[in-house]
Amino acid sequence: MKDHSQGPTQPPTGESPGIAPSAAEKRPPYALRRADQSDLGDVIRVVSEAFGHPYDPKLVEVYEKMFSPGATWLATDDEAVVGSAAGAELRLALPGGRETTGWGLTWVGVAPTHRRQGILRSLMTRHLEQGRAQGLPLGLLFAAESSIYGRFGYGAATHYASYELSRRDADLRDDLSLPAADYRVDLLSLDQARARLPDAWERLRLERVGELSRPDWVWADWFFELEQDAARANAALFIAACSSHGKCIEGFTAYYLEENWERGYPEHTLQVREVVGSPPARFRLWSYLLQLDLVGTLAVQSAPLDEPLRWMLRDPRRLRTKRTADGLYVRLFDVPKALAQRAYRGEGRIVLEVEDPLLPEVGGLFELRVENGGTECRRTSPEPDLWLSAEALGAVYLGGVSFSVLAQAGRIRELRPQALARADSLFLWSPAPWCATVF
Numbered sequence: 001m002k003d004h005s006q007g008p009t010q011p012p013t014g015e016s017p018g019i020a021p022s023a024a025e026k027r028p029p030y031a032l033r034r035a036d037q038s039d040l041g042d043v044i045r046v047v048s049e050a051f052g053h054p055y056d057p058k059l060v061e062v063y064e065k066m067f068s069p070g071a072t073w074l075a076t077d078d079e080a081v082v083g084s085a086a087g088a089e090l091r092l093a094l095p096g097g098r099e100t101t102g103w104g105l106t107w108v109g110v111a112p113t114h115r116r117q118g119i120l121r122s123l124m125t126r127h128l129e130q131g132r133a134q135g136l137p138l139g140l141l142f143a144a145e146s147s148i149y150g151r152f153g154y155g156a157a158t159h160y161a162s163y164e165l166s167r168r169d170a171d172l173r174d175d176l177s178l179p180a181a182d183y184r185v186d187l188l189s190l191d192q193a194r195a196r197l198p199d200a201w202e203r204l205r206l207e208r209v210g211e212l213s214r215p216d217w218v219w220a221d222w223f224f225e226l227e228q229d230a231a232r233a234n235a236a237l238f239i240a241a242c243s244s245h246g247k248c249i250e251g252f253t254a255y256y257l258e259e260n261w262e263r264g265y266p267e268h269t270l271q272v273r274e275v276v277g278s279p280p281a282r283f284r285l286w287s288y289l290l291q292l293d294l295v296g297t298l299a300v301q302s303a304p305l306d307e308p309l310r311w312m313l314r315d316p317r318r319l320r321t322k323r324t325a326d327g328l329y330v331r332l333f334d335v336p337k338a339l340a341q342r343a344y345r346g347e348g349r350i351v352l353e354v355e356d357p358l359l360p361e362v363g364g365l366f367e368l369r370v371e372n373g374g375t376e377c378r379r380t381s382p383e384p385d386l387w388l389s390a391e392a393l394g395a396v397y398l399g400g401v402s403f404s405v406l407a408q409a410g411r412i413r414e415l416r417p418q419a420l421a422r423a424d425s426l427f428l429w430s431p432a433p434w435c436a437t438v439f
């Protein structure tokens, strides 16, 4: 395990502290400050540069919806913005139909000219302080690379898979008992989708543990990215909504067709961003997508690891998993509060020793009791059952990976017999956590 006993680079206190140069690195000090409204263009520029994207002025319109000056931290060099990290509150679906508010991190970028000089670490210090000061129990992010955020106590709590299926192999079994006939699919214009999906999402997002709320800025980004992807493929973006007897939207999907006439006949690729909603609505939407004309291959960009589509097919092996990767990362700021907010399977008691090298005061010994229909978690002193890092706690928090697997990977230590089995029987959750809302 990496030794973080020195803690993070601690900038001096004050609104615009310099990042102290370490004697070894002799790096220049960069000022840290909160962004104001006039910084939006610079933030987009520095993040675009960091990701190697062209600067797209349309992004200003998209991102000014989320840009919350007080929640965005900047690093500057001689007034020029060279690093950014933005915070935003998002609601997270927890096991048991519950939810909590997390402190999301996005728009993280450091100018390529200023990388590896401690700027991200300093921005993270401010971001974490702010989330904790707001009384939020946990932090949330999507990582560009999975090697970056473990050192800050974030663990991969959801995973996703990308699937591919040849249209020829897409026959559904005929003994499936879901009531697809009661559900209808309608195509929405983009204006209709913009007007109707946000309300629908508020009803649907708790269907899946690990899913997030979608404030205006997330929707703006969702449409922007999808429209860009479709435009790159010279295709139109379609939004199909599923409802039962013409009532409320119970599920939806977004897709576009990449044309392919190379062999003289149509073998288009149907690019599906996500299929979300209630189980019957998702079933109906899959049936709809699988029978679209002109399609050679169905490519699903993000779906759960335990996607039921596999079990609907006559020939399940034909659904190829193209890729699996980490999705939403979770970092606990307040262990007793976060652990008491989710539901558990069955009843039991477990004492966790959480080591948090970055924020030692967040770690400690915690007793979780789930009994008589209630859940309680408090700091305690008895002998722990299990030892784990803050990063591992973030990974197991939503029940997507077991304590046992992380123990087998050398990331959790069992200190009392049967403790892993007890923790797994409380924490593991099905269906697997999944987050289609990338922010």
Ligand SMILES: CC(C)(COP(=O)(O)OP(=O)(O)OC[C@H]1O[C@@H](n2cnc3c(N)ncnc32)[C@H](O)[C@@H]1OP(=O)(O)O)[C@@H](O)C(=O)NCCC(=O)NCCS
Residues within 6 Å of the ligand: 050, 051, 108, 109, 110, 111, 114, 115, 116, 117, 118, 119, 120, 121, 122, 142, 143, 144, 145, 147, 148, 151
């Ligand atoms: C990733 C990025 C923000 C890092 O910024 P930075 O200022 O160079 O990072 P720091 O110098 O503060 O590094 C902090 C720590 O993270 C590590 N780190 C930084 N970038 C890393 C990467 N891409 N992969 C693995 N480790 C990384 C550093 O080695 C350092 O480790 P240590 O302090 O534990 O020894 C920057 O390189 C960047 O903008 N990259 C492209 C865009 C991107 O990936 N953004 C993140 C979006 S989630």
